[in-house]
Amino acid sequence: MTKRLAIDHLLAHNPTRERVEAFLAGKRFPLVEGASATFVWRGEAESVVLRHWIYALESSNELTRVPNTDLWYLTLEVPPRSRVEYKLEVRHNGVGRWIEDPLNPNRARDPFGANSVLQGEGYEVPEWTRPDPTARPGRLEPFAFESEALGGVRRGQIYLPARFRRSHLYPLLVVHDGSDYIKYAGMKTVLDNLIHRLEIPDLIAVFTDSPDRLKEYANNEAHARYLTEELVPDLERRFPLLARPQSRCLMGASFGGVASLSTAWRYPGFWGRLLLQSGSFAFTDIGRRNRRGALFDRVVEFVNEYREKPTALSERVFVSCGVYESLIYENRSLVPLLDDTGMQVRFVEARDGHNWENWRDRLREGLSWLYPGPLLMVYE
Amino acid sequence: MRNAPRAIVLLGAQRFDPNLSELVASLEIDGPIATITAGWQERESDDQDLHEHLGRRSVNLRLHERAEDVFRSDPELHAAHRKRQELLRHKQDFYRIRLEHELAAAHVIRTRRAPPEILAAELAASIDSIRELDQWHLAQCARVRDEFDQAWRPHERRAVARHRREIEQVLAGCAALAVAGGHVASLLNRMLLFGVGELLDGQWVFAWTAGAMALGERVVLFHDSPPQGPGAAEVLDRGLGLVKNVVPLPHPETRLRLDEADRVSLMAQRFSPGVCVTLPARSHVTLREGRFEAPHDVSALRADGVVEAIAPDTVYAP
Numbered sequence: 001m002t003k004r005l006a007i008d009h010l011l012a013h014n015p016t017r018e019r020v021e022a023f024l025a026g027k028r029f030p031l032v033e034g035a036s037a038t039f040v041w042r043g044e045a046e047s048v049v050l051r052h053w054i055y056a057l058e059s060s061n062e063l064t065r066v067p068n069t070d071l072w073y074l075t076l077e078v079p080p081r082s083r084v085e086y087k088l089e090v091r092h093n094g095v096g097r098w099i100e101d102p103l104n105p106n107r108a109r110d111p112f113g114a115n116s117v118l119q120g121e122g123y124e125v126p127e128w129t130r131p132d133p134t135a136r137p138g139r140l141e142p143f144a145f146e147s148e149a150l151g152g153v154r155r156g157q158i159y160l161p162a163r164f165r166r167s168h169l170y171p172l173l174v175v176h177d178g179s180d181y182i183k184y185a186g187m188k189t190v191l192d193n194l195i196h197r198l199e200i201p202d203l204i205a206v207f208t209d210s211p212d213r214l215k216e217y218a219n220n221e222a223h224a225r226y227l228t229e230e231l232v233p234d235l236e237r238r239f240p241l242l243a244r245p246q247s248r249c250l251m252g253a254s255f256g257g258v259a260s261l262s263t264a265w266r267y268p269g270f271w272g273r274l275l276l277q278s279g280s281f282a283f284t285d286i287g288r289r290n291r292r293g294a295l296f297d298r299v300v301e302f303v304n305e306y307r308e309k310p311t312a313l314s315e316r317v318f319v320s321c322g323v324y325e326s327l328i329y330e331n332r333s334l335v336p337l338l339d340d341t342g343m344q345v346r347f348v349e350a351r352d353g354h355n356w357e358n359w360r361d362r363l364r365e366g367l368s369w370l371y372p373g374p375l376l377m378v379y380e
Numbered sequence: 381m382r383n384a385p386r387a388i389v390l391l392g393a394q395r396f397d398p399n400l401s402e403l404v405a406s407l408e409i410d411g412p413i414a415t416i417t418a419g420w421q422e423r424e425s426d427d428q429d430l431h432e433h434l435g436r437r438s439v440n441l442r443l444h445e446r447a448e449d450v451f452r453s454d455p456e457l458h459a460a461h462r463k464r465q466e467l468l469r470h471k472q473d474f475y476r477i478r479l480e481h482e483l484a485a486a487h488v489i490r491t492r493r494a495p496p497e498i499l500a501a502e503l504a505a506s507i508d509s510i511r512e513l514d515q516w517h518l519a520q521c522a523r524v525r526d527e528f529d530q531a532w533r534p535h536e537r538r539a540v541a542r543h544r545r546e547i548e549q550v551l552a553g554c555a556a557l558a559v560a561g562g563h564v565a566s567l568l569n570r571m572l573l574f575g576v577g578e579l580l581d582g583q584w585v586f587a588w589t590a591g592a593m594a595l596g597e598r599v600v601l602f603h604d605s606p607p608q609g610p611g612a613a614e615v616l617d618r619g620l621g622l623v624k625n626v627v628p629l630p631h632p633e634t635r636l637r638l639d640e641a642d643r644v645s646l647m648a649q650r651f652s653p654g655v656c657v658t659l660p661a662r663s664h665v666t667l668r669e670g671r672f673e674a675p676h677d678v679s680a681l682r683a684d685g686v687v688e689a690i691a692p693d694t695v696y697a698p
Contacts, residue, residue, distance in 0.1 A: 165422065199607045368607035376601045376614075378419075379561045379589040379630050380395055 006031055007038045007073050011066065020071045029103040030118050037078040037118055039063065040071060040103060045090045048072040051098060052086040053353045055326040060089075082120030082351040083358065084324070108357045110184050120351065128193045128364055129186050135196035136162030140188060143206070145234065149225040150216065158239075159188060159205035161195055169242045170204045171371055172235065174227060176217060176252030176259050178207020184356035190363050198375040199368045204239055206231070214295055217252070217259035219302035224263040228270055245272030246315055249370055253277035253359045254327075255299075262302050264313040273370040274317045277359045281330040283307055303330075312341040318366040319347045325354040383582035385557075387673070388595065390628055391588040392663040393561070394430075399662050400558065400586060401433050409584055411437070414554040418443035418570040419562020419590045430560065439554060441547055443570035450539040450573070457537055464528045465569075468521060468617065475517040476614060482510045483612050490642060507649050514615045514650060518598050521617045525572075535575055548579045561589025561630065564601070565616060568594045577620040585622065592628035592659060597621050600651060602629065604637040611637075613647060623667060625697040627651045629681075632658035641685025648681040655696045656681040665690065670697035 010023045024040070031038040041048045041063060048063040063072035078084065085108055089096040100107065101116035108117050119125075138161040145154050156178045161170070181187040187207070194200045208231070210216045216223040227250070236243050250260045250271045257279025264271045282296045283303040290300045317338055321331035328349070335347040346369055352358035389407075394400055404413065415438045417427045424444040431438045451458035486506040492499065534540050551557065557580065561567075567590050571577065585595070593599050602613035629636060636658065637643055647656050657665070663677035672678070675690040682688055 163423075168422075364607055372608065374563065375606055376603055377565055378563050379593060380393065 003033070005033050005036055005038065005075060007040075007075060015066050015069050015071070017069060020066070020069050023071075024103075029101070032078070032119070032121050034121060035077050035079060036075055037084075037120065038073055038075045039086075039088075039101070039118075040073045041088050041090065041101070042071050042103075043090070044070055045072070045092055046094070047091045049089040049091070049096070050074055050076075050086055051089050052084055053355075054084060054324040055328070055353075056324075063088075078118065078120045079351055080120055080122040082118070082324075083123050083353075083361075084118040084120070085115035085353055085355050085357075086118060087115055108184075108355060110356050111180060115355075117357070123351075126361055126364065128197070129190055129360055131189050132193050132196065135192045137192050138162050138164070138188065138195070140182070140207075145231060147226045147230055149222045149230055151222075152211075154208060154210070154226065154231075156206060156208040157182065159191060159207065161202040161204070162192070163202070164204075166240055168202070169240050170202055171247035171249070172232070172241050173203055173205040173249045173251065173367075173371075174231070175205060175207045176250075176256030177209065177213065177254075179209050180356065181253075181359075182207055185360035185363070187360070187363065190360065190367075194364060194367060194373070198373045198378050199364065200371045200373040203371060204235075204241060206235065213255055213259075217255035218295070218298040219258060219262040220298070221266065223259060224266040227263055228267045245269055247272065249273035249275060251275035251277070251366075252279075253356075254280050254354065257281070258299050258302070261306075261313070265302070265306060265311075268311065268313045271313070272315045274314045275366045275370060276317065276319045277362060277366075278321045278325055278327050278354050279319070279331060279334070280327060281334050283330065283333070303334075307334075307337060310337040310341050312343045314343055316344045316370055317346075318370055319345065320359075320362040320366060321347075321349060322352040322354060322358045323349050324352060327354065382578070382580065385580050385585045385622060386582050387666050387668040388585045388587065388623055389664060389666045390592045390595075390623075390626075390657070390659055390678075391586060392659045392661040392677075393630060394433075394588050397661055398433050399664065400588070401435065403586070403664055404434065404556065407584065409555050411555045412439050412553055413437055414551055414557045414583075415440050416443055416557065416559045416567070416571065416576070416591065417562070418447070419560060419564065419567035419594075420444075421563055421566055427560075430558075434558070438558070439550055441550060441576070443547075443574060443576070444566070446543040446547075447570050447573055450537075450543065453539045454537055457532060457534060457540075460528065460532055461573075464524060467524055471517065471520050471524070472614075472616070475513070475520075478513055479510070479612060479614060480610075482506070482513055483610065486510060486646065487610075507646065510646075510650055518615050518618060521615075525618070534573060540573065544574050544579065547574055547576065551579050551583065552581070554583060556584035556586060559585065559587040559591030559594065561591050561593075564590035564593050564599055567591065568599060568617065568619060571620060577622055580622075588659070589630040592623075592630060593619070595620050595622045596626060596628060597624060597654070598627075598651075600627050600629075602647070603635045604640075604643060605635075613650070624670075625654050626667065627654045627656045628659055629656055630659045632660050632679075638681075638687045644681045644687055645683055645685040648683045648685075652683065657690065658687065667696075671695055 050061040063074040087098045089098050104116045106117040107114045140157045143158050252260045257276040281303050282290045282299050290296045321328050339345045417424050489502050596619040599616040599619045601616050604611040658679045665675040665678045666673040672690050672694045678690050679687045
């Protein structure tokens, strides 16, 4: 027998102000009851709308006002372990204002601000993403590189692991949108923790930024040359790096995923490890113009060409994508092609969207597969 | 003629809440205590905490540092050593590939529905195959090591022999040897390079985590919940052989899923007649003349999937 939802119980008992107070007291919202999540908002408004970014669901869902009260509600089915970022749009006098849910303390930040987060049943923020006082912290050092290929300075930060020693040789991880990965995906903390837990080896990570990522990351020959012919050789001169393909990993999310794959495509065999998160791998089966618009033209050109002649570019490729993002189709389509080339490919889906916490939550699985740590060898 | 160690004491991890000094005191061991921290690799000399814990009477045998010195002064031996390690790594990789398939087969058989007598026979055959593979790999590793030892006679090479004499002198003045954990392959290689096992002469031996693992006849690597893969235990190599018929399992709190009877059973059967012994923090057990003496908080994995506390004076090496 299906258990009655709390909101249905309220609705069935002549809701009053006091009963609404009692309904709200001591609960966390959105109220998750099995596969159902009830969003609520309280106050005067013409209408209240849930805005989310779950592909394949209506992105706009109106909340219903509970008669004779100022409580608004909406119940949606949310599969277990889902993570949904959302805002509420509250309309007054025909004007809507998007706000974070005042009853929900869970927030996710991104370059555009913050969203409220619904954590479906069974979802937990992974403990390895939180600062661990027993993990020795690595350090970040700013870097600036004058790139001939790109015709200007490119900046970022270099991560050196705790106990960094010049006498030791390290694998390299190059991260697109590096500052965002540090800020919104907690990547320094993640590296500190995974290294401390021996799940990945001590490594040097280079967090690169671009002043114009939509241009430079969208299948750009100059960007690939900058990374491969300029930045890496310079890093190998300045840092004790293992100068071999299986110790070079290139990663990125969204357009950063495209930049990673297209760079490896231009320099096959150089990057022995790829980590591609929610890559914007738009393609067409007929014609050259993708529904996503002109920004994607260069991407489509590359992905179409690669789909025509897929080749092994790397040794191991980890691909992840959220099932609530439209790119799930493109990513699912890409994986069998990569697989058929003989590369080792691992694909992971998550009940999440196109956002930084989705990418954060997949880092452990991706990095520890691409660069397994000495966990099995060390017993302190 | 040298005497075997007086007894071997296996302990739980010493990093956060050490109990080594309590045990040393309870056994009324006086005088200097030799220590091995080579499993800490480049941090070998960061042993101040251990030194303080032992009442400032520890003498570090510095095996990691000595090995580095040997490799610097004997490049031929160094090159041969690297080649051997490369060969062992390859063998480990291929063993792992085959092991994964054998373990997958055992898993499929265990989850199949069939008459119990058929299932039991098939599962037993599957576990026998895994045991054969483990033993085959162990024999391969032993062969690689024996061939290396015969070809290079490392103990007779000048640099190694000099360090061995020094180690022998230090040990002669010590009533006990304490072997810390860390990187088990690195530790094992250093202890074998200098033949530390053969230089002991009636001392007590205390060992924990990787140190305890290295003392066995074979070193078994394990983690039931790694970030990747099924978490299958694997044989790494033969150990020093100071501890017979015991497979030490440190950090069971974080590395073993002792509530899963199938895992417990498989581990127990794979390494039988060796007894798989869990060594959580603060635990200890003394091994003497084939018996577990004064066990404290140590348990054995049983073939029926039960984890059972080890009773005093249990015989483990008949």
